Amino acid sequence: MSDKDDKEPQGGSTNAWMKNMLVVFAIVGALFLFVSLFDGGMRDGRAGEPIPYSDFLAKVDDGSVKEVVIAGDQITGKIGNDQAFRTYSPGDAQLVQRLQAHGVRFRAKPEEQTSVWLLLLYQALPFLLILGIAFFVMRQMQKNAGSGAMGFGKSRAKLLTEKHGRVTFDDVAGIDEAREELQEIVDFLKDPTKFARLGGKIPKGALLVGSPGTGKTLLARAIAGEAGVPFFTISGSDFVEMFVGVGASRVRDMFEQAKKNAPCIVFIDEIDAVGRHRGAGLGNGNDEREQTLNQLLVEMDGFEANEGIIIVAATNRPDVLDPALLRPGRFDRQVVVPRPDIDGREKILQVHMKKIPVAPDVNVRTIARGTPGFSGADLANLVNEAALLAARKSKRLVAMREFEEAKDKVMMGAERKSMVMTEEEKKATAYHEAGHALVSLHVDGCDPLHKVTIIPxxxxxxVTWNLPERDRYSMSMKQMKARLALCFGGRIAEQLIYGADSLNTGASNDIQQATDMARAMVMEYGMSERLGWLRYRDNQDEVFLGHSVARNQQMSEETARLIDAEVRRLVEEGETTARRVLSDNLDELHRLATALLEYETLTGEESKRAIRGEDIGRDDRPSTPSPRPVSGTSIPKTRRPGGGAWGTPAPQGA
Incomplete structure (x- = not known):
């Protein structure tokens, strides 16, 4: 970005500020002028204390009046003590002779004639002031379109040009397939005649579908940056207001702006806020949101062609969009923007690492392999956290150690070093996490053990952390049953060591995960022989919950009982497997728990050496802190997608 580009917005804001100040000074000056004119005229006409004409004649007779000025029927003067007075003559013809007889000095001057224009100014100036103030207020209210009282129907789309930071496909990594799908739009914007010669029509709209943080907005900006055309951006929620017709008016205004800047791209983020199914809820299909959607449908593909305007929208809820929005002629293409695979994560990390000084020991491939399920936003956050950790340590380069610490922080949460547990609580946590880790090492189908720690x-x-060896896109029944056993490893380990009467609330998150997984196996994945390959659970992402409730009520009581029985069977199978593994390897459980109490954090390889009774090969045993009771209420940590972290939650209401 050049210096000229940097100064232009500042100069524009300075000029606007100067104009506003000039308007304010003009209003204040006009107000002072009005006051001075009005007050000066009244002062001239009201000089001196008014007295009756009879009292004036009496003062002339007794010699109190020294000097008078006669202007028509108005008489002003001073009495002996220099006190000013004024009065009006009723047309007395003998006044001059009377003044001469008593030796009063007098002079006459013509009667002042008030100008007609001055009278008009006196009358009109208050109204002009009111109009000026009203104009200034309305101008301020309408300065930002859509933000003032008179701008409800104005579009809130923001125009981004190269001055605001140009983004190209070089800044977008890990989603090569999506880039190829959108490359045709870029070619059209660069050379429209190339397609017109063969009679081809470019798609009018492209819908980017993907999980949050996968780079949908960045990809849309890259399209505009590659094509070098104006880029309008707006959120779907900016269309909908409580006033009827405002959303439709904003859609019309947005397309009017786009036509003036064609060819251009209009990017609507979170379009599901305005593009949901029509007639799915209350209002008989005539509410404000549906009117806005109808106007959007007409503008995209109606009687009037909008050539050169390409609509790019993004959503992570394509299932709730209205079918008319997805038909050919509107959003012709649905481009899936998935979470990146290991190669994509490596490219994304390389893009973000260009912005920070990286040490030579950093292995990007290793970091990418250890972050399955991460989106582009997650990886950007990981690099940023590593840079912050290095800066906190006053380092000049970001080393591999900072990236590993940042990965642990992002996936498992920050270390709570200020939270010191008692020895008994620390020991219980060690056996709980050792139980999880031991089950994952002995049950076939579990993901490899990556790290286990008893640090809060x-x-x-x-936290016990399992990571798959490669990117996984589906799970087999064997893997899900192994994960069920893994969920119960912690609680069964505590039960074997402390007895059934010493169970605590620490396994609530494990129980929740196991129950949800078993129910999904039965009701969604068809992994029950007794229930068959049928789906018994409706879409949990329905817009209106009442629809799902109505469908679920159609399930017979016999089927519901059978589902509960199958869920219980799967859970009990996982519990039995975990109990068998831990009972058969009780010595390994003790050894692993002892190593955790000694080192607090173990990697997968260190855990394997610990259960074999071998030396771990580390000499960084933490110092034992002074016992302090844990207070407060905590909620179990949820597992990240692709992670596999099972945590021991803090005691509830301790």
Whole structure:
């Protein structure tokens, strides 16, 4: 960005500020002028104390009056003590002779004639002031379109040009397929005649579908940056207001602006806020949101062609969009923007690492392999956290150690070093996490053990972290049953060591995960022989919950009982597997828990050496802190997608 580009917005804001100040000074000056004219005229006409004409004659006779000025029927003067007075003559013809007889000095001057224009100014100036103030207020209200009282129907779309930071496909990594899908739009914007010669029509709209943080908005900006055309951006929620017709008016105004800047791109973020199914709720299909959607449909593909305007929208809820919005002629293409695979994560990390000084020991491939399920936003946050950790340590380069610490912080939460547990609580947490880790090492189908720690992180007192060897896009029944057993490893380990009467609330998150997984296996994935390959659960993302409730009520009581029985069976199978593994390897459980109490954090390889009774090969045993009771209420930490972290939540209401 050049210096000229940087100064232009500042100069524009300075000029606007100067104009506003000039308007204010003009209003204040006109007000002072009015006051001075009015007050001066009244002062001239009201000089001196008014007295009756008879009292004036009496003062002339007794010699009190020294000097008078006669202007028509108005008489002003001074009495002996220099006190000013004024009075009006009723047309007395003998006044001059009377003044001469008593030796009063007098003079005459012509009667002042008030100008007609001055009278008009006196009358009109208050109204002019009111109009000027009203104009200034309305100008301020309408300065930002859509933000003032008179701008409800104005579009809130913001125009982004190269001055605001140009983004190209070089800044977008890890989503090569989506880039290829949108490359045709870029070619059209660069050379429209190339397609017109063969009679081809470019798609009018492209819908970007993907999870939050996958780079949908960045991809849309890259299209505009590559094509070098204006880029309008607006959110779907900016269309809908409580006033009827405002959303439709904003849609019309947005397309009018786009036509003036064609060819251009209009990007609507979170279009599901305005593009949901019509007639799905209350209002008989005539509410404000549906009127806005109808206007959007007409503008995209109606009687009037909008050539050169390409609509790019983004959503993570394509299932709730109205079918008319997705038909050919409107959003012709649905471009899926998925979470990146390992190669994509490596490219994304390389893009973000260009902005920070990286040490030579940093292995981008290793970081990408250890972050399955991360989106582009997650990876950007990871790099930023690593840079902050290095800056906190006053380092000049960001090393691999900072990236590993940042990955642990992002996936498992920040270390709560100020939270010191008692020895008994620390021991219980160690056996709980050792139980999870031991089950994952002995049950076939579990993801490899990556790390286990009893240091409080985030909202958990301890975390066992399993990572898949490669990117996973589906799970088999064997893997899900292994994960069910893994969920119960912690509680069963505590039960074997402390007895059934010593169970605590630390396994609430494990129980929740196991129950949800078993119910999904039965009701969604068809993994129950007794229930067959049928789906018994409706879409949980329905717009209106009442629809799902109505469908679920159609399930018979016999089917509901059978589902509960199958869910219980799967859960009990996982519990039995975990109990068998831990009972058969009780010595390994003790060894692993002892190593956790000694080192607090172990990697997967260190955990394997610990259960074999081998030396871990580390000499960084933490110092034992002074016991202090844990207070407060904490919520179990939820597992990240693609992670596999099982945490021990803090005691509820301790």
């Amino acid at each position: 992180r985030g909202r958990a007192l301890g």
